[in-house]
Amino acid sequence: MVKLTKIYTRTGDDGSTGLVDGSRLAKHAPRMEAIGAVDEANSALGLAAVALEGTVHAEAIFRIQNDLFDLGADLATPAGEGEDFAPSEMVLRIVASQVVWLEQAIDAANETLAPLTSFVLPGGSEAAARLHVARAATRRAERAMVAMATDTPTNPQALAYINRLSDYLFVLARIANDGGAGDVKWIPGANR
Numbered sequence: 001m002v003k004l005t006k007i008y009t010r011t012g013d014d015g016s017t018g019l020v021d022g023s024r025l026a027k028h029a030p031r032m033e034a035i036g037a038v039d040e041a042n043s044a045l046g047l048a049a050v051a052l053e054g055t056v057h058a059e060a061i062f063r064i065q066n067d068l069f070d071l072g073a074d075l076a077t078p079a080g081e082g083e084d085f086a087p088s089e090m091v092l093r094i095v096a097s098q099v100v101w102l103e104q105a106i107d108a109a110n111e112t113l114a115p116l117t118s119f120v121l122p123g124g125s126e127a128a129a130r131l132h133v134a135r136a137a138t139r140r141a142e143r144a145m146v147a148m149a150t151d152t153p154t155n156p157q158a159l160a161y162i163n164r165l166s167d168y169l170f171v172l173a174r175i176a177n178d179g180g181a182g183d184v185k186w187i188p189g190a191n192r
Helices: 030-051 056-075 096-110 126-149 156-176
Strands: 016-018 024-026
Touching: 024 030, 030 056, 030 126, 030 156, 056 096, 056 156, 096 156, 126 156
Parallel strands: none
Antiparallel strands: 016 024
16 A cells, blocks of 8 residues: 655656656656646546536546556556566556456446437536546547557557547546437537
């Protein structure tokens, strides 16, 4: 378990930060951009959870927020030479079962919705708007993780997880819009 007795350490004053393996990295490095973007997405999810308080969807968001901390730990742990990204007692990695849970949640939620006949604008109810903000932040995290993965070995399950998460948040936003009835439809060229 983590025990924090002091919040500031002064070790990052030089523009670097520590990784799980003890190495240090510039705060502007692609790995740190990815970790920061995941943290932003997690924060946006916290705001969405407030709007969903007392629902089964809020419970799902809390589960996902925990997974996003796992994801941050995964990203903060550089892969060893030839590593297969299997978790261990000392290394926390996103695993296939976390991705499968999201896929099952997407499928179950989507079954309750009528098929889309138009793209939807991010909005409608307050809860849906917050979920769309979290979805957009998740997409930014995915872009940062993909950028990191171009030069750095990255857990494929972590990439799959972040991709599925934005899909889940889109479906959940539709549910928060009265099962899609309150979706704000895009009208192409409406203001020409």
